[in-house]
Amino acid sequence: MLDVKVNLYNTLGKRVEEFKPNEEGKVGMYTCGPTVYHFAHIGNLRTYIMEDVLEKTLRFIGYDVKRVMNITDVGHLSSDGDTGEDKMLAGAKREHKSVMDIAKFYTDAFKTDALKLNIRWPDVVDPATNCIDEFIEMIEVLLDKGYAYVAGENVYFDTSKLKDYYCLSAQNEDELVIGARDDVDEDTNKRNKADFVLWFTKSKFENQELKWESPWGLGYPGWHIECSCISKKHLGEYLDIHCGGVDNIFPHHTNEIAQSESYFGHKWCNYWFHVNHLNTSSGKMAKSAGGFLTVSSLEEKGYDPMVYRFFCLQSHYRKPLEFSYDALDNVSAAYDKLIARLKRLDVSEDKKDELKKSFKIDSSDDMENSGRHMSEAGKVPAGADSSVYLDYEKRFAEALAGDVNTSSAITVLYDVLKADTDDVTKAALVLRFDEVLSIDLKRAILAVEDESDEGESVDSELAEYVEGKIAERAAAKRNKDFATADAIRDELAEKGIVIKDTREGTTWEKA
Numbered sequence: 264m265l266d267v268k269v270n271l272y273n274t275l276g277k278r279v280e281e282f283k284p285n286e287e288g289k290v291g292m293y294t295c296g297p298t299v300y301h302f303a304h305i306g307n308l309r310t311y312i313m314e315d316v317l318e319k320t321l322r323f324i325g326y327d328v329k330r331v332m333n334i335t336d337v338g339h340l341s342s343d344g345d346t347g348e349d350k351m352l353a354g355a356k357r358e359h360k361s362v363m364d365i366a367k368f369y370t371d372a373f374k375t376d377a378l379k380l381n382i383r384w385p386d387v388v389d390p391a392t393n394c395i396d397e398f399i400e401m402i403e404v405l406l407d408k409g410y411a412y413v414a415g416e417n418v419y420f421d422t423s424k425l426k427d428y429y430c431l432s433a434q435n436e437d438e439l440v441i442g443a444r445d446d447v448d449e450d451t452n453k454r455n456k457a458d459f460v461l462w463f464t465k466s467k468f469e470n471q472e473l474k475w476e477s478p479w480g481l482g483y484p485g486w487h488i489e490c491s492c493i494s495k496k497h498l499g500e501y502l503d504i505h506c507g508g509v510d511n512i513f514p515h516h517t518n519e520i521a522q523s524e525s526y527f528g529h530k531w532c533n534y535w536f537h538v539n540h541l542n543t544s545s546g547k548m549a550k551s552a553g554g555f556l557t558v559s560s561l562e563e564k565g566y567d568p569m570v571y572r573f574f575c576l577q578s579h580y581r582k583p584l585e586f587s588y589d590a591l592d593n594v595s596a597a598y599d600k601l602i603a604r605l606k607r608l609d610v611s612e613d614k615k616d617e618l619k620k621s622f623k624i625d626s627s628d629d630m631e632n633s634g635r636h637m638s639e640a641g642k643v644p645a646g647a648d649s650s651v652y653l654d655y656e657k658r659f660a661e662a663l664a665g666d667v668n669t670s671s672a673i674t675v676l677y678d679v680l681k682a683d684t685d686d687v688t689k690a691a692l693v694l695r696f697d698e699v700l701s702i703d704l705k706r707a708i709l710a711v712e713d714e715s716d717e718g719e720s721v722d723s724e725l726a727e728y729v730e731g732k733i734a735e736r737a738a739a740k741r742n743k744d745f746a747t748a749d750a751i752r753d754e755l756a757e758k759g760i761v762i763k764d765t766r767e768g769t770t771w772e773k774a
């Protein structure tokens with residue numbers, strides 16, 4: 264374990280606090296998963312990327328993390344309150360499929376996107392429809408304890424029973440009245456405006472496909488109960504960190520706290536980690552707004568998913584992030600430059616093999632394991648200068664431990680490349696940092712270079728020039744400016760440089 268204190272902004276205390284887990288060295292972490300009625304957009308994925316960085320930061324330092332995520336496949340209505348259409352039903356209707364087919368299809372799609380972005384698939388991923396018995400049990404206890412009531416055949420949580428219902432959200436009753444946005448049909452069963460549904464019966468959505476027997480009649484759960492129960496099922500009654508996007512703070516996470524703490528009779532989760540939104544120039548990226556971007560749409564435009572991840576890492580998770588293609592192009596050029604710089608590290612084939620072993624990098628580059636391996640903290644890989652390695656490993660950890668400051672961590676990466684040490688130590692540090700950054704830097708470091716076969720050492724000024732041109736050409740191609748792209752190719756050819764487009768990117772050689 265590295266001797267590094269982790270400080271996190273805690274939405275509960277509304278300030279940066281030192282992180283102390285319930286059990287020394289161990290972290291229980293819960294993440295609100297996707298509602299699987301559509302593809303995840305790159306805004307949703309910003310949240311999952313930054314949560315992944317938090318998880319990996321803790322692992323990097325040496326914590327033993329257990330991460331749990333739900334999959335919402337029932338009960339999430341189009342308003343996060345209890346109004347509007349059921350999102351899953353709307354998805355099924357849109358595609359003329361059953362709810363379960365929709366859920367399966369979009370859960371798989373989410374996993375594919377997450378893996379493309381090198382997001383480590385959580386240790387436990389549990390769909391809501393798999394946990395109905397747990398929901399019923401928790402609701403029964405809440406009724407027994409007087410925190411819930413039955414009205415109009417639904418079960419509601421009675422928020423007036425709590426002294427501090429708004430502890431997380433800093434909302435108040437007045438704001439809630441103003442905030443009652445798209446409430447088309449105000450629910451007259453509710454005793455208090457903020458009350459929310461724990462269990463719906465047939466009184467809502469006659470066409471609801473998925474229904475279960477319950478003590479209150481045939482029905483289905485509300486959205487909020489699933490996270491309280493799935494967290495309890497896999498992480499017990501004391502949770503260290505709960506994550507989500509800022510839009511989850513109210514009502515979803517506020518309601519989770521209400522349910523869990525009323526059920527357990529004590530404080531439940533100590534740290535609340537919320538990622539701010541990805542916006543477009545016209546506002547928050549949202550599925551309901553239509554025209555949202557996915558990983559596939561970026562790929563179709565020629566962007567490597569790693570460039571999107573790198574884009575997210577450049578800014579702090581608590582700030583809103585504005586997406587634009589110009590900004591993404593800048594990051595793409597920086598990424599290409601970084602990869603080119605890493606390719607120039609002078610690491611012999613033998614040393615590469617040693618590094619592969621130290622970092623458990625499999626040549627098959629198995630997608631499922633992408634971003635899964637984490638080295639032991641403080642263990643120096645074979646061939647690296649130990650004092651330099653340990654110094655930078657700690658600096659990198661400290662940058663991230665300062666409320667997940669990813670852009671500072673990236674600065675440490677560039678500092679390593681400028682440092683006065685040998686290339687094997689640099690390569691080892693980059694591989695170690697990439698266990699958290701997860702932007703496929705290993706591809707650049709461990710690739711077998713054609714040039715090395717001939718033992719030819721490439722003049723680094725020339726390499727920088729050519730790689731700059733290749734990045735310019737890639738940007739031109741993305742802008743569909745093929746004339747400029749071709750002109751760059753010709754310009755290089757005149758100088759005796761032949762470029763080739765491959766799956767791994769553009770390579771070049773002297774003719």
Ligand code: AMP
Binds near residue numbers: 511
């Ligand atoms: P959903 O699938 O709608 O339940 O959302 C999945 C996750 O994405 C939740 O944690 C949301 O808070 C988060 N989220 C939704 N919209 C955005 C956005 N524009 N930027 C970042 N995160 C978002």
Ligand code: ZN
Binds near residue numbers: 294295296515
């Ligand atoms: Zn949740």
